[in-house]
Amino acid sequence: MHAYLFPGQGNQFPGMGKDLFENSGMARNYFKKANDILGFSISEIMFNGSADDLKKTIYAQPAIFLHSYILVKTLGNNFKPDMVAGHSLGEISALTAIESLDFESALKLISIRASLMQKVFETEETGMAVVIGLYDIIVQDVCSKVDGIVAPANYNAPKQVVISGEKKALKEACDALRPGAIDVLNLPVSGAFHSPYMKPIIDDYRTAVELTTFKIPKCPIYQNVTARPTTNITTIKKNLVNQLTYPVLWRQTIRHMIADGAKEFTEIGPGNFLRGLVHQINKNVTVKGIS
Known part of the structure; x- marks a missing residue:
């Protein structure tokens, strides 16, 4: 097919x-x-x-x-x-x-x-970032503990999750995820989709x-x-x-x-x-x- x-x-x-x-x-x-x-x-x-x-x-x-x-x-x-x-x-x-x-x-x-x-x-300072190399549950857990709105937006591939939210919370989540990830990259989009x-x-x-x-x-x-x-x-x-x-x-x-x-x-x-x-x-x- x-x-x-x-x-x-x-x-x-x-x-x-x-x-x-x-x-x-x-x-x-x-x-x-x-x-x-x-x-x-x-x-x-x-x-x-x-x-x-x-x-x-x-x-x-x-x-x-x-x-x-x-x-x-x-x-x-x-x-x-x-x-x-x-x-x-x-x-x-x-x-x-x-x-x-x-x-x-x-x-x-x-x-x-x-x-x-x-x-x-x-009207909102928002964005998205891709997290590579971490399991879903780790990304979800970190996002849930951040002060502000940030959450998984795309489950793209094994150990590749996009997160979405307001920029301050997004940066905090990225900083917390970066040490254990293969890479964390901001995406070229103008806002927090799927959030x-x-x-x-x-x-x-x-x-x-x-x-x-x-x-x-x-x-x-x-x-x-x-x-x-x-x-x-x-x-x-x-x-x-x-x-x-x-x-x-x-x-x-x-x-x-x-x-x-x-x-x-x-x-x-x-x-x-x-x-x-x-x-x-x-x-x-x-x-x-x-x-």
Whole structure:
């Protein structure tokens, strides 16, 4: 069985998608549509913006989605997923790829999601860091003892956990974890994703999700908050909302996909981050990428 994976924020880079724009009329049409839907030139920011520009959530999220979606469209009838998953934002890319969402609805929902998150990040000093080389329970224990809000946000791979929270608490947790870890690194994102800091925007985001039309997807999606497959629209919408404050169970997701028959994984979108995670989780499956 063939599983397709879609990356999330943090995989953006200056110049992303420019080769697609230059070599495909279909791609140029989607970039134009995206510019019109968003009300600003995301193509200009992707092609000519700085790394700092693209780090901003309001630009990074639509840019990554657009890059991933156009790559799916270039595959045409060769895109035949048996199952899909997306890392954080990538979950919306995955749902669009399997026709649960149409392009315009997905991009509008992402724009709302990104704008809501950006407002939180503008009022709160928050961030994320990856901890490499420590067991989950150690990371969880240290975070629970820190004075302030910091918590695991992504369980990415064996002994690789991302933590998220306000900067003072995040630094304190990183300092406490660093002596026993292989490495502790701050991530190039503009806020505390998948943490209690997202609670103030849950109601507005839930409203946006409920007002968006979803269709039954053409294959199961393994969602971040459960690591389990579903094609149920009510479940999909509920999990999309919960994703704001719940950790991403990526390691568990990949293991469940493999247990359910996945033998080949293809990452579609900018970067190769998810490919690396799959290799760390299980070296016996085939992993490739389209970027």
